Amino acid sequence: MPKPRADLVPNTAAYETTPLVKATGFREYDARWVLEKEINLLGIQALGLGLATYVHEIGVAPRIVVGHDFRSYSLSVKQALILGLLEGGMEVLDIGLALSPTAYFAQFALDAPCVAMVTASHNENGWTGVKMGANKPLTFGPDEMGRLKAIVLQDQGVARPGGRLERVEDFRERYIADVAEKVRLSRPLKVVCACGNGTAGAFAPEALRRMGAEVIEMDTDLDFTFPKYNPNPEDHAMLVQMAAKVKETGADLALGFDGDGDRCGVVDDRGEEIFADKIGLMLARDLSAIHPDSTFVVDVKSTGLYKTDAVLKANGATTVYWKTGHSYIKRKTAEIGALAGFEKSGHFFMAGPLGHGYDDGIVAAGAVLAMLDRNPGKRLSELKAALPDAWTSLTMSPHCDDELKYGVLDRIVAEYQALADAGGEILGRRIVEAITVNGVRVHLEDGSWVLVRASSNKPELVVVVESMRSEDDMRALFRQEVKPRLARYAEIGAYNQEI
Secondary structure (H helix, E strand, O other), X not given: OOOOEXXXXXXXXXXXHOOEEOHHHEOOOOEEEEEOOOEOHHHHHHHHHHHHHHHXXXXXXXXEEEEEOOOOOHHHHHHHHHHHHHHOOOEEEEEEEOOHHHXXXXXXXXXXXXXXXXXXXXXXXXEEEEEEEOEOOEOOOHHHHHHHHHHHHOOOOOOOOOOEEEEOOOHHHHHHHXXXXXXXXXXXXXXXXXXXXXXXXXXXXXXXXXXXXXXEEEOOOOOOOOOOOOOOOOXXXXXXHHHHHHHHHOOOEEEEEOOOOOEEEEEOOOOOEEOHHHHHHHXXXXXXXXXXXXXXXXXXOOOOHHHHOHHHHHXXXXXXXXXXXXXXXXXXXXXXXXXXXXXXXXEEEEOHHHXXXXXXXXXXXXXXXXXXXXXOOOOHHHHHHOOOOOEEOOOEOOEOOHHHHHHHHHHHHHHHHHXXXXXXXXXXXXXXXXXXXXXXXXXXXXXXXXXXXXXXXXXXXXXXXXXXXXXXXXXXXXXXXXXXXXXXXXXXXXOOOOO
């Protein structure tokens, strides 16, 4: 196969004979491109050959699970990927239409160390991508993605004999049976199951019913045009519809799933969204009572209540803040043997006796239902109201060029670290810790904090602040501390976001 190029255009002879692969598609922990504009099917085939080459390079058994989400072109993309994997000498187990967690589960159920799930998750139509791993339950991080990128773009793929394809029939049933058996509700719960016409519609309603829930389906018919909104439970459009359905039906809660089913969003019985970090805190409280002295991993954008919560302290729980990104949280959860990991974007990683340690939206939904089942007579809104108060800002995203943002961030991190080392204060409160695993998260003595990090996939910095005192104090942390500090850097674009 010719060396991949980045300058091809459709409807040309070159496009039909040469792989198109743009380097920008290789992200920190997965790969995503606009199909036809940034990658063609020959490029996908080159990716498959590159992945096979990498698997052989690291000495892992060349046995891989593949699946695809429900988009008009995903099956074609998967078949092109399989061609490359076979060329590279891989034994391919094709589980057909799947959620990402279905493919991750298949690694365990089918004894395959590797996975390649064709999905663009919640991205708009036109996007495609692949989530990959070679060490269950982990998926690739920056090091693996960097090496794979070099193999593909530098035409280092190695063809090998031994490629074999096996179709695994009706794996959907095996997956649903596995996730459903983890939860057996003892009281009736009326649940809105929202899928945004994405792939989860073929999996989630049945799984929730088998757990014992009364399921009210919402946009569960598969339709790859996504006629109402993208299947993304972080997006306002989907949350508004979930809230309306709860109020219309008197449901106990709504559970929303993204396009490939690895994230879960929650709306309570009053029709109010509960951010994933607060759901994680509620789950940590519940689970640490059953499993005392447990460890939890959360990303640096999550609430500081994990550090200050009296219930977690009484249960002997420990919380570790780690890098934002599903691959990072999943890896850290496995590395330290945590009971669970929570990411604010809605990825939940249930490990140990709770799950296999990968992100699964339906397993997370089951954990929420089980929590309610263990608290008879209490509604989800009451469990939320029992949490301590915390006022968290929206995520602010000042522009900073990709080529400059990490250098600028290094200087900001050094500033805050020096301030912390000197016993400094922010708005009259002593700094007790500066967490620098992902940018800098500065914790104050009252539990409030400020975060500055670089966006993983945009030319932006990411700024979040949280106050344990009041909404006005949260605004002050931003306006009087973070905003003027960032304004001193000419490389950071002027921004007028207010909170």
